[in-house]
Amino acid sequence: MQPFTTLTAVAAPLAIANCDTDKVIPARLLRKLRAPPHGYAPYLFYDMRFDAQGGERPEFVLNQPAYRNAGIIVADVNFGCGSSREGAVYAMMDHGIRSVIAPSFGDIHYANEIQNGMLPVILPEDTCRKLREQLHAKPGAELSIDLEAQTVTDPAGESHRFQIDAIYKERLLKGLDEVGLVLEHLPEIEAFEKKHHSEHGWLA
Amino acid sequence: MTPRTLFDKIWQQHVIASREGESLLYVDRNFVHEGAFHAFFALAKEGRKVRRPRQTFATADHYVPTVGREHGLAGVIDPEIRGMIELLEHNARENGLLHLGIDDPRQGIVHVVGPELGITQPGLTITCGDSHTSTHGAFGALAFGIGASQLKQILATQCLWQKKPKTLRVVVDGTLVAGVGGKDIILAIIAKIGTAGATGHTIEFAGSAIRALSMEGRLTVCNMAIEAGARAGMIAPDDTTFRYIEGRELAPQGADWDRALQWWRTLPSDEGASFDREVHLGGSALEPTITWGTSPEEALPVSAQVPAPGEMAGADKREHAISALAYMGLTPGMALTDIVIDRAFIGTCTNGRIEDLRAAAAILKGRKAVVPAWVSPGSSQIKRQAEAEGLDRIFTEAGFEWRASGCSACAAMNGDIVPAGMRCASTSNRNFEGRQGKGARTHLMSPAMVAAAAVTGRITDVRTLL
Ligand code: SF4
Numbered sequence: 119m120q121p122f123t124t125l126t127a128v129a130a131p132l133a134i135a136n137c138d139t140d141k142v143i144p145a146r147l148l149r150k151l152r153a154p155p156h157g158y159a160p161y162l163f164y165d166m167r168f169d170a171q172g173g174e175r176p177e178f179v180l181n182q183p184a185y186r187n188a189g190i191i192v193a194d195v196n197f198g199c200g201s202s203r204e205g206a207v208y209a210m211m212d213h214g215i216r217s218v219i220a221p222s223f224g225d226i227h228y229a230n231e232i233q234n235g236m237l238p239v240i241l242p243e244d245t246c247r248k249l250r251e252q253l254h255a256k257p258g259a260e261l262s263i264d265l266e267a268q269t270v271t272d273p274a275g276e277s278h279r280f281q282i283d284a285i286y287k288e289r290l291l292k293g294l295d296e297v298g299l300v301l302e303h304l305p306e307i308e309a310f311e312k313k314h315h316s317e318h319g320w321l322a
Numbered sequence: 323m324t325p326r327t328l329f330d331k332i333w334q335q336h337v338i339a340s341r342e343g344e345s346l347l348y349v350d351r352n353f354v355h356e357g358a359f360h361a362f363f364a365l366a367k368e369g370r371k372v373r374r375p376r377q378t379f380a381t382a383d384h385y386v387p388t389v390g391r392e393h394g395l396a397g398v399i400d401p402e403i404r405g406m407i408e409l410l411e412h413n414a415r416e417n418g419l420l421h422l423g424i425d426d427p428r429q430g431i432v433h434v435v436g437p438e439l440g441i442t443q444p445g446l447t448i449t450c451g452d453s454h455t456s457t458h459g460a461f462g463a464l465a466f467g468i469g470a471s472q473l474k475q476i477l478a479t480q481c482l483w484q485k486k487p488k489t490l491r492v493v494v495d496g497t498l499v500a501g502v503g504g505k506d507i508i509l510a511i512i513a514k515i516g517t518a519g520a521t522g523h524t525i526e527f528a529g530s531a532i533r534a535l536s537m538e539g540r541l542t543v544c545n546m547a548i549e550a551g552a553r554a555g556m557i558a559p560d561d562t563t564f565r566y567i568e569g570r571e572l573a574p575q576g577a578d579w580d581r582a583l584q585w586w587r588t589l590p591s592d593e594g595a596s597f598d599r600e601v602h603l604g605g606s607a608l609e610p611t612i613t614w615g616t617s618p619e620e621a622l623p624v625s626a627q628v629p630a631p632g633e634m635a636g637a638d639k640r641e642h643a644i645s646a647l648a649y650m651g652l653t654p655g656m657a658l659t660d661i662v663i664d665r666a667f668i669g670t671c672t673n674g675r676i677e678d679l680r681a682a683a684a685i686l687k688g689r690k691a692v693v694p695a696w697v698s699p700g701s702s703q704i705k706r707q708a709e710a711e712g713l714d715r716i717f718t719e720a721g722f723e724w725r726a727s728g729c730s731a732c733a734a735m736n737g738d739i740v741p742a743g744m745r746c747a748s749t750s751n752r753n754f755e756g757r758q759g760k761g762a763r764t765h766l767m768s769p770a771m772v773a774a775a776a777v778t779g780r781i782t783d784v785r786t787l788l
Binding site for chain 2: 133135136138141144145146149150152165170194195196199200201202203204205208222223225227229230234283284285296297299300301303306307310311318319320322
């Protein structure tokens with residue numbers, strides 16, 4: 119996994135409450151292979167980004183020149199609720215987005231971002247609103263995220279501290295492979311299995 | 323000993339190691355469907371195989387067509403869709419998994435076949451790369467959805483690092499009136515606490531109205547726990563649970579059954595066990611409940627009117643309601659029963675079980691649908707059972723198409739879509755924009771309510787047709 123340390127990038131405001139993962143990538147596109155060079159990038163926010171003929175909708179934020187290369191999204195409450203599809207993360211990553219800032223996230227999506235080296239940042243609703251206003255006022259403005267310091271610095275230079283579980287922080291900073299983290303405990307797993315399956319033989 | 327919750331008991335029994343707020347949790351049962359291909363790719367890329375193949379079960383559901391199934395795989399016209407079904411079969415074979423493929427008589431929707439085959443049991447930890455894995459919690463299991471990366475870990479190790487969720491007890495007391503069931507309970511709960519109301523929590527559903535539900539009703543309730551943001555939903559196992567499991571193909575038998583039963587009876591939350599939060603809902607006053615908007619929390623009793631966003635508390639709720647009403651083509655103040663529908667759909671892991679089909683058929687008997695309508699039973703076994711009971715004839719005589727089993731128009735991945743602008747009365751669990759097809763308008767409701775809407779052409783209080 120690619121480590122996440124710091125990121126300074128253009129941020130796009132996306133004021134949609136409960137932005138579900140069906141919105142991030144519609145179900146009908148999930149059968150696509152994540153093939154190089156673009157991967158899932160063309161499918162990101164597909165129905166919001168494109169019209170029925172496949173033409174870009176100019177009003178959608180990522181279609182506007184200033185936000186095309188956004189590496190951060192500043193979203194609204196309950197971002198990524200709904201379906202567990204990791205394709206939502208692949209679409210963002212492949213489009214170049216490495217962090218979503220929101221007041222809250224759907225649990226499964228939050229975990230999916232961490233698993234892929236994306237950083238979900240939780241900041242209060244007011245702060246997120248203020249950040250989105252700043253980004254609207256100055257299209258193309260950048261935010262700076264420092265995971266070690268747990269801060270987001272806005273275009274006005276103000277820094278906002280966020281909370282993240284120590285364990286997720288470490289995993290992102292080091293880009294740790296999770297299967298490896300589990301297999302470190304293989305002897306304990308085997309001992310557990312032996313006992314568990316001797317007590318509940320039909321589960322083995 | 324301190325009183326413990328059902329959740330605590332299962333959690334503690336499955337923790338292998340702990341560190342900094344996370345626990346290494348053992349997974350008893352894991353399910354995969356066609357969408358698992360990313361996880362299998364990653365696994366193969368790392369040169370790994372499924373570590374405990376007898377603990378993972380594969381079923382083709384999301385992409386299987388619901389028509390032309392007598393031709394098996396050859397009947398799947400779209401090459402991409404056929405590829406998805408073949409890929410699952412390939413990965414299952416490579417890894418030695420039990421695979422319920424497109425023409426297996428036991429094929430069905432993953433959250434329907436798990437219980438039906440007796441794979442889902444009380445006290446187990448259960449995972450699947452699908453958010454509605456919460457369904458299995460109806461048996462008193464800890465069951466939750468995961469993404470592809472975590473699925474890969476489980477395939478590779480049978481374990482998962484997990485942060486312990488908080489607990490929320492939702493107590494529903496009272497006696498439901500005829501025409502009200504599990505779907506109405508869960509829609510009312512989500513409307514009350516919101517789609518993020520249980521984020522970070524596992525919900526235990528309790529109370530006399532929950533106890534009185536059949537397994538089918540309990541599965542519907544737990545299925546939609548995720549729509550309240552919950553990690554998992556669970557219901558304490560009792561005799562209703564045990565009666566359902568006994569004798570099923572993969573359930574414990576003989577001496578194992580007796581041992582299992584002894585263990586399962588110890589699982590319900592102890593008297594006085596404490597939950598991080600508690601919510602109460604009166605069951606007796608519940609009406610048939612439907613969604614009017616594009617989020618499952620945008621639900622109301624059928625006697626209500628389409629709400630006015632201006633009267634809602636909270637800016638984000640108001641904004642969401644404004645865009646939802648525009649998408650749904652509805653006007654504030656109109657009676658929900660004045661909403662005219664274009665399609666009716668019965669099926670899915672929420673409401674595609676035998677009892678659901680019986681409830682819908684009871685309304686349809688001797689009546690005719692006035693809109694195009696179809697049924698896709700939750701599993702191939704349910705389809706056969708319904709046919710043995712003569713339900714298929716009731717549906718077809720009422721003008722419904724009697725289809726094969728799969729996810730169908732729930733997520734519309736198999737091509738069963740609701741056309742843009744069309745309004746569908748649906749038994750599924752998500753009314754998100756575009757969920758049933760681009761531009762499709764979805765109203766979630768119970769199977770009996772869908773049947774009532776199908777025969778009248780509008781949202782109808784099913785109690786007037788009982
Ligand atoms: S029926 Fe719908 S919710 Fe259930 S597993 Fe299939 S797509 Fe998911």
